[in-house]
Amino acid sequence: MELLRTPDERFADLDGFPFAPRYVEVDGVRIHYVDEGIGPTVLCLHGEPSWSYLYRTMIPPLVAAGLRVVAPDLVGFGRSDKPASCDDYSFAGHVAWMAGFLDAVELRDVTLFCQDWGGLIGLRLVAEDPERFVRVVASNTFLPTGDQAPPPAFLAWQQFSQTTPEFPIGKIVAGATKRPVSPAAIAGYDAPFPEERYKAGARAFPMLVPSRPDDPASAANRAAWERLARFDRPFLTAFADGDPITRGADKILQAKIPGAAGQPHTTIVNAGHFVQEDAGPELAAIVAAFVNA
Numbered sequence: 509m510e511l512l513r514t515p516d517e518r519f520a521d522l523d524g525f526p527f528a529p530r531y532v533e534v535d536g537v538r539i540h541y542v543d544e545g546i547g548p549t550v551l552c553l554h555g556e557p558s559w560s561y562l563y564r565t566m567i568p569p570l571v572a573a574g575l576r577v578v579a580p581d582l583v584g585f586g587r588s589d590k591p592a593s594c595d596d597y598s599f600a601g602h603v604a605w606m607a608g609f610l611d612a613v614e615l616r617d618v619t620l621f622c623q624d625w626g627g628l629i630g631l632r633l634v635a636e637d638p639e640r641f642v643r644v645v646a647s648n649t650f651l652p653t654g655d656q657a658p659p660p661a662f663l664a665w666q667q668f669s670q671t672t673p674e675f676p677i678g679k680i681v682a683g684a685t686k687r688p689v690s691p692a693a694i695a696g697y698d699a700p701f702p703e704e705r706y707k708a709g710a711r712a713f714p715m716l717v718p719s720r721p722d723d724p725a726s727a728a729n730r731a732a733w734e735r736l737a738r739f740d741r742p743f744l745t746a747f748a749d750g751d752p753i754t755r756g757a758d759k760i761l762q763a764k765i766p767g768a769a770g771q772p773h774t775t776i777v778n779a780g781h782f783v784q785e786d787a788g789p790e791l792a793a794i795v796a797a798f799v800n801a
Contacts, residue, residue, distance in 0.1 A: 510592040511537065512706050518699045519587060523692035524564045529587055534608035540587035541580035541613070545571035548642075548799055549615055552579040553606070555624020555649070557677045557710035558782065559586030561696045562623075565788030566795075573796035580609055582625070584709020586700050597712040599725035603632045616640055619799050623647045623784065624754075625713055634739060635732035643742040644767070645795050647776075647783050650757040651733065654718035654726045661752045662717070669714040675707045684781035686750050693785070736765050743767035746794050748779035748786065772798075 519529070527542045542560050544567050552563045560579040567577045581588040583605045584597060591597060606629050610618075618641050622630035627649025634641050652658070669675065678694035701707050718726045743765045745758035758775075762768040774794060779786035 509596050512590040512592050513538070514587060514590070514700045514702060514706060518702060522561065522696045522699060523690070525561055525696060527567065531587075532609060532612040534605055534612055537583055537591075537605065538589045539580055539583060539605065539609050539612075541578055541609070542567065543576070543578050543613075545574075545576040547574040547576050548619065549576045549578055549617065550619045550621055550795060550799065551610075551615060551630075552577060553620070553622045553626030553630045554579070554582065554585070555626045556713040557585070557675070557707075558624075558681055558697060559700055561586070561699075562681075562782065562784045563788070564696075566784055566792040569789050569792040570796055573792075573800065575796060575799060578613065578615065580606070581700075582606070582629070582709070584712070590700075590706050590709055592705060592708055594708045594712040594715075597709055597716065599628070599716045599718075600728065602629050602716075603636075606630075606633060607636070610637075610640065617642050619643045619645065619795070621645045621647070621795055623649050624781070625649075627651065628717070631736065632728070632732050635735040638735065638739055638741070641741065643744070643798065645744045645746055645798060646758070646761055647746045647791070648748055648751045648754045648781055650754055650760070651729050651736070652718045653729045653733070654720045654723040658717070658719050659753065663719075665753075666714045666717075666719070669711050674704065675711055677701055677707070677710060681782055681785065684751075685786050686748075686778050686780040687786045689785060733764070738766065740766040742771060742798070744771045744794075744798050745773045746776060746783075746791060748776045748781070748783040750779055751781040751783070753781060
């Protein structure tokens with residue numbers, strides 16, 4: 509497997525991202541993560557096609573609330589290594605990389621915050637090792653099995669990801685928000701990807717979402733749902749009001765996961781798919797209140 513590594517100079521002086529890089533190696537792949545603060549651990553998993561830069565406005569208020577924030581870059585994103593071929597990526601492979609990361613960093617008693625693919629991977633991690641997690645906050649995410657047809661907006665996104673000659677990472681993030689994203693922030697999202705060949709992971713992700721019942725990940729996700737149906741630790745949803753991809757998924761999570769009963773579920777107003785970009789400090793306050801309740 510050919511691995512690409514983004515040059516460090518691409519990450520110099522990023523707007524609003526002063527955090528020191530940290531690294532661990534999992535099965536020969538270097539994974540980058542941010543680790544800030546002291547206190548109960550909040551694990552922040554990003555989605556597609558972002559990286560831990562997405563959490564730059566959430567990390568300081570969470571740290572100020574007395575929490576430790578660990579925000580890894582998924583393999584293929586951010587400062588983590590990037591397998592060069594789309595064929596190097598699979599749903600199961602991403603789950604295994606992140607499970608290995610949790611072991612390498614020795615994270616226990618974790619509060620998971622997950623959005624987009626951070627939830628697809630994160631909810632699998634919760635299902636497979638529930639004792640590691642003390643609570644979960646899910647935002648704009650789900651765990652699909654392919655048994656229901658995906659929304660038209662997602663099918664269009666899949667087609668775009670495979671056919672566009674240029675995959676404009678920063679513009680994709682900005683296009684899925686409700687509030688303006690500055691040119692400096694767009695450049696921050698673009699930083700890990702100096703050339704198109706660094707974007708194999710970003711192009712692969714949309715096609716790894718189970719969209720038919722016989723998808724390679726469908727059986728494992730169904731099994732995960734069976735285990736999540738027994739997860740009785742606190743489970744909170746904090747979805748945006750303006751995400752056409754995951755709209756309504758919060759109600760399903762609330763209905764199926766026992767730990768969601770009686771929790772102060774909330775909706776972030778005037779926010780899109782990348783709710784952390786639209787309303788990071790507001791979301792951090794929700795997470796901090798949930799942890800410190």
